[in-house]
């Protein structure tokens with residue numbers, strides 16, 4: 476069980492959240508289909524720290540960027556996304 480620190484609601488159980496994948500920039504809206512295919516369907520699976528998007532579905536209903544270790548599951552930081560749209 477993960478405890479995710481929501482910047483607006485405080486520490487909450489992961490069952491309140493939906494996982495949104497790695498926090499990474501998306502291509503521009505006029506990018507070609509290959510760039511969008513790669514962005515949407517090609518995912519790496521690194522060991523170590525990475526930033527992920529989580530949606531606080533049963534809370535404030537906002538996206539949160541969480542810094543989580545993919546092996547130990549430790550979470551050290553969370554913040555508001557830079558471009559919440």
Ligand SMILES: [Zn+2]
Pocket residue numbers: 481482483484485531534535536537
């Ligand atoms: Zn929240």
